[in-house]
Amino acid sequence: MKPRKWIKKKPVKKKTPTWWKKRCEQLAIAIAKERDKYICQKCGKKVEGTNAHGSHIYNKGTYASMSADSDNILTKCFYCHMYWWHRNPLEAAEWFKTKFPDLFQTLRERAKTPRRAMNWEKRYLELQKEYEAITSQI
Numbered sequence: 001m002k003p004r005k006w007i008k009k010k011p012v013k014k015k016t017p018t019w020w021k022k023r024c025e026q027l028a029i030a031i032a033k034e035r036d037k038y039i040c041q042k043c044g045k046k047v048e049g050t051n052a053h054g055s056h057i058y059n060k061g062t063y064a065s066m067s068a069d070s071d072n073i074l075t076k077c078f079y080c081h082m083y084w085w086h087r088n089p090l091e092a093a094e095w096f097k098t099k100f101p102d103l104f105q106t107l108r109e110r111a112k113t114p115r116r117a118m119n120w121e122k123r124y125l126e127l128q129k130e131y132e133a134i135t136s137q138i
Contacts, residue, residue: 020120024068027127030052032073034134042080042095055080057096058111065115067125070130072107 032054040047047053053075060067074096076085085092097104 009075015047015121017120020124021064021068021118024124024127025060027124027131028070029073031070031127031131032121034131035070037073038075040077040080041074041099042076042084045077046079049074051078053078055081055085057107063105063111065118066110067108067128069110070119070127071103072110 033052036135038047038052039045056067057074058074063072066072077084093105
Protein backbone atom coordinates (compact mmCIF):
# COMPACT_ATOMS: atom_id res chain seq x y z
CA MET A 1 0.00 0.00 0.00
CA LYS A 2 1.37 3.40 -0.97
CA PRO A 3 1.48 6.21 1.61
CA ARG A 4 -0.97 8.97 0.98
CA LYS A 5 0.56 12.16 -0.33
CA TRP A 6 -1.68 14.44 1.67
CA ILE A 7 -0.51 13.05 5.03
CA LYS A 8 2.56 15.00 6.02
CA LYS A 9 4.86 14.03 8.82
CA LYS A 10 5.33 16.66 11.46
CA PRO A 11 8.84 18.04 11.57
CA VAL A 12 10.79 17.26 14.71
CA LYS A 13 10.89 20.37 16.85
CA LYS A 14 14.21 21.55 18.17
CA LYS A 15 14.23 21.67 21.95
CA THR A 16 14.30 25.22 23.26
CA PRO A 17 16.56 26.58 26.03
CA THR A 18 13.47 26.80 28.26
CA TRP A 19 12.80 23.09 27.71
CA TRP A 20 16.39 22.24 28.68
CA LYS A 21 16.26 24.56 31.71
CA LYS A 22 13.15 22.83 33.08
CA ARG A 23 14.76 19.41 32.63
CA CYS A 24 17.89 20.68 34.40
CA GLU A 25 15.82 21.93 37.34
CA GLN A 26 13.97 18.60 37.58
CA LEU A 27 17.23 16.66 37.51
CA ALA A 28 18.85 18.94 40.12
CA ILE A 29 15.87 18.38 42.43
CA ALA A 30 16.19 14.60 41.94
CA ILE A 31 19.91 14.85 42.80
CA ALA A 32 19.16 16.85 45.96
CA LYS A 33 16.53 14.32 47.08
CA GLU A 34 18.94 11.42 46.54
CA ARG A 35 21.74 13.32 48.32
CA ASP A 36 19.46 14.01 51.31
CA LYS A 37 18.24 10.39 51.24
CA TYR A 38 14.62 11.58 50.98
CA ILE A 39 14.71 13.02 54.51
CA CYS A 40 13.16 16.42 55.25
CA GLN A 41 16.04 18.68 56.26
CA LYS A 42 13.81 20.65 58.64
CA CYS A 43 11.84 18.07 60.61
CA GLY A 44 13.81 14.89 59.81
CA LYS A 45 10.86 12.89 58.44
CA LYS A 46 11.36 10.34 55.68
CA VAL A 47 9.47 11.65 52.63
CA GLU A 48 8.36 10.08 49.38
CA GLY A 49 6.22 10.78 46.35
CA THR A 50 4.43 14.12 46.26
CA ASN A 51 5.33 14.78 49.90
CA ALA A 52 9.02 15.11 48.91
CA HIS A 53 9.65 18.69 47.81
CA GLY A 54 12.84 20.12 46.35
CA SER A 55 13.02 23.58 47.88
CA HIS A 56 15.27 26.24 46.34
CA ILE A 57 17.28 28.29 48.81
CA TYR A 58 17.94 31.15 46.38
CA ASN A 59 14.80 31.53 44.28
CA LYS A 60 14.61 30.48 40.63
CA GLY A 61 13.37 33.84 39.35
CA THR A 62 16.08 36.13 40.67
CA TYR A 63 18.92 33.58 40.53
CA ALA A 64 18.06 31.71 37.33
CA SER A 65 21.59 30.40 36.83
CA MET A 66 21.40 28.75 40.28
CA SER A 67 18.01 27.15 39.63
CA ALA A 68 19.61 23.91 38.41
CA ASP A 69 22.32 23.82 41.08
CA SER A 70 21.68 20.86 43.40
CA ASP A 71 23.57 22.67 46.19
CA ASN A 72 20.84 25.34 46.03
CA ILE A 73 18.10 22.78 46.75
CA LEU A 74 17.08 21.11 50.01
CA THR A 75 14.67 18.24 50.46
CA LYS A 76 11.66 19.15 52.57
CA CYS A 77 8.31 17.59 53.35
CA PHE A 78 5.24 19.38 51.99
CA TYR A 79 4.39 20.95 55.35
CA CYS A 80 7.89 22.31 56.07
CA HIS A 81 8.26 23.63 52.53
CA MET A 82 4.87 25.29 52.07
CA TYR A 83 3.84 26.22 55.62
CA TRP A 84 7.21 27.06 57.10
CA TRP A 85 9.81 27.88 54.42
CA HIS A 86 7.51 30.10 52.31
CA ARG A 87 5.50 31.63 55.17
CA ASN A 88 8.44 32.48 57.43
CA PRO A 89 11.31 33.47 55.11
CA LEU A 90 13.30 35.38 57.76
CA GLU A 91 13.12 32.51 60.24
CA ALA A 92 13.92 30.05 57.45
CA ALA A 93 16.99 32.09 56.41
CA GLU A 94 18.27 32.14 60.01
CA TRP A 95 17.69 28.40 60.35
CA PHE A 96 19.56 27.75 57.10
CA LYS A 97 22.55 29.92 58.16
CA THR A 98 22.74 28.04 61.45
CA LYS A 99 22.26 24.49 60.17
CA PHE A 100 24.37 24.78 56.99
CA PRO A 101 26.97 27.56 57.59
CA ASP A 102 29.46 26.34 54.96
CA LEU A 103 26.79 25.89 52.30
CA PHE A 104 25.35 29.29 53.22
CA GLN A 105 28.72 30.95 52.50
CA THR A 106 29.24 29.01 49.28
CA LEU A 107 25.81 29.89 47.90
CA ARG A 108 26.16 33.50 49.00
CA GLU A 109 29.37 33.80 46.95
CA ARG A 110 27.75 32.14 43.92
CA ALA A 111 24.78 34.52 44.17
CA LYS A 112 27.11 37.54 44.10
CA THR A 113 28.92 36.31 40.99
CA PRO A 114 27.22 37.54 37.81
CA ARG A 115 26.55 34.67 35.43
CA ARG A 116 26.61 34.78 31.67
CA ALA A 117 24.06 33.02 29.51
CA MET A 118 23.77 29.38 30.48
CA ASN A 119 24.02 26.54 27.98
CA TRP A 120 21.20 24.45 29.47
CA GLU A 121 21.72 21.48 27.17
CA LYS A 122 25.35 21.19 28.28
CA ARG A 123 24.31 21.66 31.94
CA TYR A 124 21.77 18.85 31.53
CA LEU A 125 24.49 16.44 30.43
CA GLU A 126 26.62 17.44 33.44
CA LEU A 127 23.68 16.87 35.78
CA GLN A 128 22.98 13.47 34.22
CA LYS A 129 26.54 12.37 35.05
CA GLU A 130 26.15 13.71 38.60
CA TYR A 131 22.83 11.87 39.02
CA GLU A 132 24.30 8.61 37.71
CA ALA A 133 27.24 8.94 40.11
CA ILE A 134 25.03 9.59 43.14
CA THR A 135 22.55 6.81 42.35
CA SER A 136 25.29 4.24 41.66
CA GLN A 137 26.57 4.74 45.23
CA ILE A 138 23.30 3.47 46.68
